[in-house]
Amino acid sequence: MNFINDYYNYWIVVFLMMTGFYIVISANNLVKKIVGLNIFQTSVFMLYISMGKISGGTAPIVAEGVTQYSNPLPHVLILTAIVVGVATTAVGLSLIVRIKRAYGTVEENEFENKDDAI
Amino acid sequence: MAEFINLALLAMLALTALRVIFLKDLFAVVMLFGIYSFLSALIFVNLDAVDVAFTEASVGAGISTVLMLGTLALTGRTEKENKHSSVLPLLVVTVTGAALIYATLDMPPFGHPDNPIHQHVAPRYIEESPKEVGLPNMVTSVLASYRGFDTLGETVVVFSAAIGVISLLGFRRREENDTPKSGLKEHHVLRVVAKIIIPLIILFALYVQFHGDFGPGGGFQAGVIAAAAFILYALVFGLPLAFAVISPKFLQVMASFGVLLYAGVGLYSMSQGGQFLDYNKLAADPVAGQHYGILIIELGVGITVFAVMLSIFYAFDSQVERSNVQ
Numbered sequence: 493m494n495f496i497n498d499y500y501n502y503w504i505v506v507f508l509m510m511t512g513f514y515i516v517i518s519a520n521n522l523v524k525k526i527v528g529l530n531i532f533q534t535s536v537f538m539l540y541i542s543m544g545k546i547s548g549g550t551a552p553i554v555a556e557g558v559t560q561y562s563n564p565l566p567h568v569l570i571l572t573a574i575v576v577g578v579a580t581t582a583v584g585l586s587l588i589v590r591i592k593r594a595y596g597t598v599e600e601n602e603f604e605n606k607d608d609a610i
Numbered sequence: 611m612a613e614f615i616n617l618a619l620l621a622m623l624a625l626t627a628l629r630v631i632f633l634k635d636l637f638a639v640v641m642l643f644g645i646y647s648f649l650s651a652l653i654f655v656n657l658d659a660v661d662v663a664f665t666e667a668s669v670g671a672g673i674s675t676v677l678m679l680g681t682l683a684l685t686g687r688t689e690k691e692n693k694h695s696s697v698l699p700l701l702v703v704t705v706t707g708a709a710l711i712y713a714t715l716d717m718p719p720f721g722h723p724d725n726p727i728h729q730h731v732a733p734r735y736i737e738e739s740p741k742e743v744g745l746p747n748m749v750t751s752v753l754a755s756y757r758g759f760d761t762l763g764e765t766v767v768v769f770s771a772a773i774g775v776i777s778l779l780g781f782r783r784r785e786e787n788d789t790p791k792s793g794l795k796e797h798h799v800l801r802v803v804a805k806i807i808i809p810l811i812i813l814f815a816l817y818v819q820f821h822g823d824f825g826p827g828g829g830f831q832a833g834v835i836a837a838a839a840f841i842l843y844a845l846v847f848g849l850p851l852a853f854a855v856i857s858p859k860f861l862q863v864m865a866s867f868g869v870l871l872y873a874g875v876g877l878y879s880m881s882q883g884g885q886f887l888d889y890n891k892l893a894a895d896p897v898a899g900q901h902y903g904i905l906i907i908e909l910g911v912g913i914t915v916f917a918v919m920l921s922i923f924y925a926f927d928s929q930v931e932r933s934n935v936q
Binding site for chain 2: 497498499500501502503504506507508509510511512513514515517518519520521522523524526527528530531534537538541542543544545546547549550551552553554555560561562563564565566567568570571572574575576577578579580581582583585586587588589590592598599601602
């Protein structure tokens with residue numbers, strides 16, 4: 493049980509990462525690819541936050557009678573990464589909207605031979 | 611107890627992600643992704659990352675979902691049947707996954723206080739930041755003061771993403787009077803509830819903005835929450851009315867103003883004889899200087915994030931309404 497507890501978080505992170513990776517390389521639809529990319533991204537967030545946790549610690553906000561705080565540094569890195577992540581997702585989605593307008597489809601295999609459509 | 615909650619929540623997260631693979635209905639995929647974000651937020655709370663959970667709940671479940679739904683409205687909601695064989699991707703993923711699982715066995719065990727990550731700079735942040743910066747929330751101290759330069763970079767990235775989206779999509783021109791039915795004005799319950807709830811959301815955003823030094827919160831979260839209030843307004847009352855409240859031009863000015871405010875604090879501290887973003891020089895007392903510096907740069911972050919999120923939403927919503935006209 494101890495062994496499982498020690499590594500469980502990392503295994504789930506790997507599982508999520510591979511799920512996202514699988515969606516990105518196997519899905520045909522570009523919107524679904526973006527969802528896969530986001531799942532991949534969240535797995536990295538989960539890895540960082542898991543590493544920052546200390547058993548028996550609390551959130552890194554000073555309070556009386558608390559001696560053990562979890563590590564605040566990964567929280568800072570991931571907090572900004574989430575906001576940057578949604579901003580870059582928006583750029584990706586707007587590229588998809590333009591692809592739809594130019595090619596009439598967002599399925600990857602359908603615009604393979606339409607290079608000269610625009 | 612906390613371990614069991616962790617176990618259960620992470621298992622639910624894995625199942626949600628797994629389900630996304632097999633669904634062909636993209637509307638359901640996006641909804642599942644919203645659930646996925648809320649589950650992540652819960653896990654972050656359980657792992658003591660309250661600020662991160664706050665951000666994930668408002669950004670991941672709120673703004674991302676709205677943007678993805680806007681894209682689906684333009685590109686169609688079903689994925690076509692995939693003719694390619696999925697053997698090769700599955701093989702690649704299994705091999706990579708197995709290698710990574712093997713690698714995790716070399717990771718320091720979860721939750722131990724003497725892991726390497728807790729030895730380097732973290733003790734200083736935890737022990738000295740309440741005295742040096744004078745704020746109870748260490749995440750805000752590190753974000754805005756110790757790593758202020760990094761955060762300036764992140765704010766610029768968010769700003770450039772908005773430039774990217776606006777140049778790709780653009781806003782709707784103001785010429786047409788044959789506007790299609792915009793918003794959900796015929797739903798009376800929705801309209802009344804939105805009218806009550808929007809001021810509360812804005813008030814909450816202001817609280818998160820200015821209380822971020824003492825509790826979870828700060829400019830990033832506040833900006834997103836304030837943008838959510840206006841997105842709700844635009845969804846219920848229609849885009850033309852939202853443009854009348856805050857015009858896209860004004861948002862562009864706001865987005866650049868936030869970044870300039872942040873960088874301006876850095877330049878001002880240089881003019882006072884300090885380094886770039888050295889808040890100690892902002893006032894006679896270093897701790898008071900830190901307070902002023904963090905207050906102003908958090909405000910800059912909040913303004914930029916608000917303006918960027920709302921601009922991005924405007925750009926997507928303009929596209930949806932334009933396609934409704936055609």
